[in-house]
Amino acid sequence: MKILVKKTGIIKFAKYTFKCFLGKNGLTYNKKEGDFKTPKGTFFLRSVMYRSDRIKKPKTNLPIYIIKKNHVCCDAPNNPFYNKIFETKNFDLGEKLWRKDIMYDILVVIGYNDNPIIKGKGSAIFLHLSKKNITTTKGCIAVKKKNMINLLKYCPKKIKIY
DSSP states (O other): OEEEEETTTEEEETTEEEEOBOBTTOEESSOOTTSOOEEOEEEEEEEEEEOTTTSOOOOOSSOEEEOOTTEEEEOOTTSTTTTOEEEOSOGGGEEESSOSSSTTSEEEEEOSSOSSOOTTSOOOOEEEEOOTTOOOBSSSEEEOHHHHHHHHHTOOOEEEEO
């Protein structure tokens, strides 16, 4: 099953249609690190990560991992770990996944710029939770928690952003 994400901020899958939030500067086929744009295209969903101290394990057919306090997704293009999630004590290397807010309580890793990884083409592209008073992202897709839970139950394999 494919999730459809329209540039108007609407997600469609199965019997559901609901609002989502996209990159502050819109969508692009030519994503660059730090451009605040959501990449256009069709991408595999790689895995789900969640905060086990805040929510119960979501039901999904995707590989699932618990977010640890020292998880980051590297956003430094010249680093050998660029666009990879790993554990480190050096939080300057990228996007910290253990957050004070709720946005990464559940996240889906979108297979963008990961096979092969092209330096500077964008990193840490997730489907994650939205929070009050935030209507754009840095390039990810954000949805309400109840919508994320429903979406994961439907065993999505790919996401099409257009």
